Amino acid sequence: MRELKWATLGCGVIANQLEQALEQSGRKLYAVANRTHAKGVAFAEKYGIGKVYDEIDDVFADPDVDVIYISTPHNTHIGFLRKALAAGKHVLCEKSITLNSGELDEAIALAEANHVLLAEAMTLYHMPLYRELDRIIAGGELxxxxxxxxxxxxxxxYDMANRFFNRNLAGGAMLDIGVYALSCMRWFMSSKPDRIVSQVKAAPTGVDEQAGILLTNPDGRWPRSRCRCTRSSRSAAPSRSRTAMWRSSTIRAANAPRSTTRPARWCARSRRAIPRTRSPTRWRTWRPQSPRTRRAGPGRFRPMRPPRRSKASCTSVTRAT
Amino acid sequence: MRELKWATLGCGVIANQLEQALEQSGRKLYAVANRTHAKGVAFAEKYGIGKVYDEIDDVFADPDVDVIYISTPHNTHIGFLRKALAAGKHVLCEKSITLNSGELDEAIALAEANHVLLAEAMTLYHMPLYRELDRIIAGGELxxxxxxxxxxxxxxxYDMANRFFNRNLAGGAMLDIGVYALSCMRWFMSSKPDRIVSQVKAAPTGVDEQAGILLTNPDGRWPRSRCRCTRSSRSAAPSRSRTAMWRSSTIRAANAPRSTTRPARWCARSRRAIPRTRSPTRWRTWRPQSPRTRRAGPGRFRPMRPPRRSKASCTSVTRAT
Incomplete structure (x- = not known):
């Protein structure tokens, strides 16, 4: 099977990371398309990529291109998706893939009609941390x-001239980072949420600056999950904690969802009433194994002793059964 | 000024705590009223209280009673409030003071008409921890x-015969414990929330078993606060954490809101973008001073060194200015 030829559409920070990731597995981008031609040339020279298109749209007509990676601003995605998919190219599109579900439905229909793959580059769905959490969850222990x-x-x-606050450039917290929160919650939910309520704080430009969202899904007699997210493009001290609670257990991933290297912590708690004097909690931590250890076996994480905690902040003593 | 004479209406667990608290300041309850007379007698004998009413309503007619402490089930509160306030008694009523705002408005009007004090026994409003947090907030540092x-x-x-799930006995999560969540949020909010959305999961009896709530208040050009609470009478591993975020800082109180003895932790975070490699966070902890230390000065808390944290779970290094 021949190796697929990748072209990048856009050559910003993320496109650099794509090329570097490809190089780590001994491959390279095949071509570069960019609105500012000179930047495309500089990008190609930096990485020794052989082809730079004169016009950005030329990438769609190139019969040698198999996959197009779209990393241009959100508001341009649907236009490029239409052209790329119609030209029979597979597409990996940076998040947020589209500005709304209508655009996404259109792109999916186009991909199906042209028998090509369409994927959003939502990193956390590909992180070993989340796969490991899935493995634990599937084990039924929780x-x-x-x-x-x-x-x-x-x-x-807090600059309203910045693209993050520009409505015409698809600014706002949800399309920039809220998608991480929603994707992380969706990862742990067994089905699509069907009830959604939210409150939004708008920036002067009208984009969403901060919001709280409640989600519930219909699985089972009771909703299986209840979710909330808050994201802010500026106003609150940013927090990136996430907690998933089970019948008797809690998983907390205290670091950024994109992390491949940081640990997850979880604790099992008693199903019985919690005594007033002590918390029947025992924290456990998984951390990604070193590359050498990882190669040795299928597991990506190894159990760690609970982190050292001051008595002042935690009285954890016993693990619940 | 003569000492006010207190009568308890109800003699359950909380009434015992009231009597014990009074005894710690060298005082006693004056009288006991209880639906089951024998229990009232036993309570009075236990603590050496001189007066037990034959009928529960007799407490309202006793001219010697100044204050009535109501600790009967929620659904009986408004009936007793009407009688006590109309009789010119001050009232301290256990939470939840009434089942809805209509009942509360009626009780407030009655108290005003009779020139007596009416208070809900919401513990956290009287805890040194929260007063200390208020002092920090008022200092403007955050x-x-x-x-x-x-x-x-x-x-x-999960027993639907239990009063906690009984609709007729005012069961459900909100009246039982949700009021703590809302009261804690209200403590930190500068004005009453004017926008409220929520999702509720109902128990088979129809009471609220679990809920998520979003609140926003109208202060200033932007909402000053954004709040959420989830409470559950059964279904999720219970969490009692709370976080208040400021422009550049976060306060986390990791223990039960009623605690007078457990520490509060807070951290200040940079207003600038957070570097990818390290979190510009320094945790600080306040713990209540010992009674001896507390007598020595007005402060109730003293600064502590940051809790010992494993490198795995925290890379806190520098305090932001």
Whole structure:
């Protein structure tokens, strides 16, 4: 089977990371398309890529291109998706893949009609941390998910001229980082949420600056999950903690959802009433194994002793059964 | 000024705590009223209280009683409030003071008409921990509150015959423990929330078993606070963490809101973008001073060194300015 030829459409920070990731597995981008031709040339020279298109749209007509990686601003995605998919190219599109579900439905229909793959580059779905959590969950030890809680925020300079606050450039917290919160929650939910309520705080430009969202899905007699997310493009001290709660257990992933190297912590808690004097909690931590250890076996994480905690902040003593 | 004479209406667990608290300050309850007379007699004998009413309503007619403490089930509160306030008694009523705002408005009007005090025994409003947090907030170091997050849950046996799940006895999560979550958020909010959305999971009896709530208040050009609470009478591993976020700082109180003895932790975070490699966070902890230390000065808390944390779970290194 011949190796697929990748072209990048856009050559910003993320496109650099794509090329570097390809190089780590001994491959390269085949071609570069960019609105500013000079930047495309510089990008190609930096990485020794052989082809730069004169016009950005030329990439769609190139019969040698198999996959197009779209990393241009959100608002341009659907236009490029239409052209790429109609030209029979597979597409990996940066998040947020489209601005709304209508655009996404159109892109999916186009991909199906042209028998090509369409994927959103939502990193966390490909991280070993989340696959490991899935493995633990599938093992049944934790029971059913009862509640998922996500906080996700980032700082942006409060400059309304910045593209993050520009409505015409698809600014706002949801399309920038809220998608991480929603995707992380969706990862742990057994089905699509069917009830959604939210509150939004708008920036002066009208884009969403901060929001709280409640989600419930219909699985089973009771909703299987209850989720919330808050994200902010500027106003709150950003928090990136997330918690998933099961019948008797809690998983907390205290670091950024994209992390491949940081640990996950979880604790099992008693199903019985919690005594007033002590918390029947025992924290456990998984951390990604070193590459050498990882090669040795299928497991990506190894159990760690509970982190050292001051008595002041935690009285954890016993693990619940 | 003569000492006010207190009577308890109800003699359950909380009434015992009231009597014990009074005894710690060298005082006693004056009288006991209880639906089951024998229990009232036993309570009075236990604590050496001189007066037990034959009928529960007799307490309202006793001219010697100044204050009535109502600790009967929620659904009986409004009936007793009407009688006590109309009789010119001050009232301290256990939470939840009434089942809805209509009942509360009626009780407030009655108290005003009779020139007596009416208070809900919401413990956290009287805890040194929260007063200390108020002092820190008022100092301006943290800036304006940007987000408050509360989780509050408790386990109950999933028995629909239990009063906690009985609609006629005012069961359900909100009246039982949700009021703690809302009261804690309200403590940190500068004004009453004016926008409220929620999702509720109902128990088979129809009472609220679990819910998520989003609140926003109208202060300033932007909402000053954004709040959420989840509480569960059974279904999720109960969490009692709460977080208040300021422009540049976060306060986390990791223990039960009623605690007078457990520490509060807070961290200040940079207003600038957070570097990818390290979190510009330094945790600080306040713990209540010992009684001896507390007598020595007005402060109730003293600064502590940051809790010992494993590198795995925290890379905190520098305090932001």
């Amino acid at each position: 029971g059913k998910v009862k509640l998922i809680q996500m906080n996700f925020g980032s700082y942006k300079e | 800036g304006k509150v940007k987000l408050i997050q509360m989780n509050f849950g408790s386990y109950k046996e």
